[in-house]
Amino acid sequence: MTQAAGLQVNLEQLLSSNGIRLNASQRRRLKWLVERLGGATIHQGGSAPARNSGVIIVLEPPSGPAAEILYRSLRTDCALVIPFGENPAFDFLKSKLTDFGSIGPSIDGPHEMWWGGINWRAIAPDDGARTDAPLRVVSCYPRAYGDDHARPLRETLAEFGIAHDIASIDTADGDCMRASEKTAFIQRMWRAHREPLLFVEADATLNEPPLLPSNLDCDVALHKWNRWEMSARTLFLGRSAAAEALLHNWHHIATAYPPVWEGYLLDQAWSLTSSQTPLDTVWLARSYHAPAEDAGTPRHTSIIHNLPTDNADLGPDAEFGIAMRTARRASRSGGRDSMIVLKSQATATDAITVIMRDIATSDAREVAASIEAVTGAFAADCGGFGRLELSLCPWQDDIRAAKSAARTANNQIIEIAPWQALPADLFRTVGQSREAGSVVVMAGQRG
Template sequence: MTRPASSAIHDDPTQTLRADGVWLGEHQARRLRWVSRTFGPPVRWDRLSEACGGRTILVLDPPTGAGAELLVSSLTSHDAVVIPLGENPAFDFLKSKLTEFGTVGASADGPHELWWGGLGWPAPVGAHRPDALRVVSCHARTIGDLHIYHLRRSLERLGLAFEIEAIDSGSGDRLTAADRADFVTRMWQRHKQPLLFVEPDVMLQAVPDLPELTGCDFAVHKWNGWEMSARTLYFGRSKAAETMLRTWSELARTFPDVWDGYLIDQAWSAVTSQIALDTVWLPRSYHAVAGQLAARSAVVVHNLKPTSGDLGPDPDFATMVRPARRAGRVGASDALLVLRSGANSDKAVTVILREVDSRSARETADSIDAVTRAFVADCGGFGRLELSLCSWQPEARIAREAAFLADNMVFEVVPGQHLPENLFRTIAAAEAGRRPDNVETYRR
């Protein structure tokens, strides 16, 4: 493959970003290298030449509306777009024009969200190993084994390792989210392979090797762009995958009657803000509906009525408590980043970075970096930091109220604002009543 002379910067894409002052965490760098090996050499969007072969296009600054349209029109099916500062809402318009492939969450060594996508998921390339993946499913014992006939036959035909189990449920013929989560947890502890959980009424038409070939921690399909479906779930063998599974299981046991898609959403939001969870968003081919045209070439076909309502949320579930998972990032009511310190303290501080829509993405990123570094260097006696991004005052108010409910100290800052030395000791002093003039803190 001939690399465009004007765009070749470094063989290692992380070096390309470092040259522009953008540093990635270990897991984010590993994903970016994988994308570069899979799609093509890294090139910055503002240095693109004519398309040739595949490229990994790095977008460091949000393009204008016309710029986003121009970028999308220049893409081929062999290209991937990577946004290293994907937590910023200024990139949402560009993301809306693309298919989301995955995200890697924020952490102390990489306090931003890496987003990657393209025109459409390419066919995965790699030799299938029969022992590389185990498909698991469960059903209520009362409905009998006839319900799983097509699933079992399809798994046997494809030569996949699988385990299907009948379990007792306190809800009769219906399994709760807690039933499913407990079952997957037992399977994860019993087997050594990554797990793909599917509902018992599905049929597999091809080997579901996309999540395994990407080497991700967790994979899920999103309906309507953000509503997570619990019908097809992938858990890798990493510590991050185990944390995601454990968090989902704990939430499901605590709230057994809550819509299972919402529980997966909340588990993902909590985990991706605390560790660099490497998520792959499964394409529609993993969530096709029997009877629809797309089901002919799908990997996983679901026995559902061919209407959009059946794949969406529970219609009786309150809209106000399921905020949109916008553009693959956490919303204002959730923290972008949660860090724990070594301090023997249960005190927590919430830093609200507000007015991010009116500032450049670089300014916002620099402020995120500064707050993170300050907390890692000196936590000021706080046991936990929660960092939230807010575009408008209503979002800041929501984040502030959530922090008050958790009895957190609240500190608000705008991108580019000068932060005092020993930031968190200064905030702690303000909490104790020794408030400096340059620190805006809140305590209900």
Template sequence: MTDDTHAKLDNLLRSANIRLGRIQRNRLAWPVDRYGAPTLGGHYEGLRHGGVIVLTEPPSGAAAELFYRSLHSGCAVVIPFGENPGFDFLKSKLTEFGTVSPSAEGPHELWWGGIGWSKLSASADGATIRPRIVSYYPFGSDPDDIRSLRRSLDELELDSHIEPVAAELGEQVLCFEKAEFLARMWQRYSEPLLFVEAGATLCEAPLLPSALGCDVALHKWNRWEMSARTLYLGRTARAGQLLRSWHHLAASYPSIWDGYLLDQAWGLTSSEGPLDTVWLPRSYHAMKGDLAAARATILHSEQTTTTSLGPDPGFAGLVRAARRAGRTGARDAFMVMTSEAANENGVAVILRDIEANDARAVAATVEAVTGAFAADCGGYKRFELSLCALKDDLGAAQAAAQQARYRILEIAPGQSIPRDFFAAHAHHPADHAVMTARHPFP
């Protein structure tokens, strides 16, 4: 990216009052470098010439349709307030490329997408780092099951590590055993890792994740369900944190399906810092019978299906809507911050009615409350922020905070948040289980 393009990007962010962290800024610079100069999305009609369109307000249904029709494969769309469910409808029409979760430096989720993967896939040709392909098979199983994978790795001249593992259930490898295997590979090798199931075949070198330089890359089956059949881990601290969280959850709940626990590890890691995630295209998770199997990068041996991969239909109701939009839901903390306070006291702030309010008002309130905690934690060790659009979301967030025995503070978009917000509450009598804007704070 030229100095002039850098300057234009910085001017756009400054003029639009968009606050990004360093990792989010770097991610935004990536599509700007490849798609072209950024512009603020304001008009929705007429074919666009290309470039990166930055949207700060969610368009209505009709406007979203017009905006979508104005795009082509040479356009990328960036939403700097991706945590707001008001953008969900537009996201559902676009191809989702990735997200960068919030941090104290940039307290919003950066979402980016576009029209198809053709332009991004072409960038894989310029990848300078190749991942090590890792896989396993149950000890004592038929080694012919991995012959196709080994052959494809040899043909593509890719470094790899495939080994047998002693699975407790014979030929069924538990999530804990998969996470433990990946943890060992993480310690053993220094390059990025790309895990694929042993029955898979690599049809071409899977270089897209390393070309994008992300922390983690995986595919969402049916646009919401995280699959652990193809999993890329970059050599970053955040990728290591995700792996440790997944490993810990799998050790605690060994009988739960690996995709569900990977989902929860992703949500936990995303809330604690800027996790740069790429949502891989179907070509990296193709299955037998897929219409696009002939153009697959990674072809798994299982037959394709339109149903969920995991066994628990109840899990979909908890996370599906949020995951389809590439964001955490009300049952997950959107953002977690910690302080140097010498105690274990926690405070949960619930920002309600986010979908019924202006996106800018929601964003400003998020920035105000996270800034207040950074300025004065009020003696709280841990701060969790949850975003709620519906009444059911509110109840779920309150229940989660009560279970953690946190002080619960409920706020609304546009509410004034003073710098001593948390300090004032630390000395305020906890007369109510949940303090809301209807109870004025001193």
């Protein structure tokens, strides 16, 4: 047996023996991490991980003191993986670590997988490294800025020997570029070229070749300013159907809401896409989104953006996204978003929303098992519904918001708790008394 085959067998045994369901994208990322960092182990609550563990899988959220012990015991060259990353009970542990990435759920792995660590150094390319991975840098700017606006970026890319396509475009608002105009340009570049694309603002400065995104082989890579505020100034798109879906959704939403800030529109497109497909997202280090004030400091910088010192153009409205900040800091969908959206073989356009409450008082395995029961029941018998939308709602405000959104979409609604047993014909039974906006609350007491 080859070493690669042995690695695959060991991983499969580890996942199977611990009841961990991962989809194909999540398994590929876990295997990628093990190949780079070393063997995977399951974290046992209350104990420090073995010193030779390269990848540590956490199945239950640790208490505050236990999270501190775990954090202090981690090596800088290891990664921590949470297979049930959709559960807000893991948020505190995540807050102590650096987000590396997340991968959305699907029918064959109905959970969000989160991965992170101490810092990017263990995974980032070595200083002065080169890569054979294909990459094309693209950028655009309003024609009103003139031809010299992107000259420094062009010259730097030529010096690094990186293929690029930078163009001035006509804009409706003169020297202000709308999100819909930017996304339309990126879509043109997507159709014109076959390489993965790295969009960089035309007034950015590159200190070194931007190798990290293409080395990660992900669907999308971007930076979250303040850990929640998605920025479109540096955006990598891999050549995948999931990346294309994100780009399509972003352009569609941007066209529908032209006055809205592009980062918020990208956030909504990410939430939608990651709920419908296992989107492999990498959260880029600040070195790929450094403001000008970082230049010349000890902080390592790869891409420096011409940002004002107050960074006001990241989010022009300081109140934007308050409801989603906690979730985005933890790289997951919020309770007001659909965590997973599944389509059935039915020709009907009717959708059903399942709201899972009481997740804050249930353990991670219980919540995970309930998610799997809901998605499994829908896959076995959709009850004639064309789409399932599942939301995890830890708080009453989230439940009210999820119900309001479902009623607006004329969805039927089922409200359940993780500890409730679900009948195999759940969706068939509810579908027989179909009434848009109606709510079915599953009865039963905790055993």
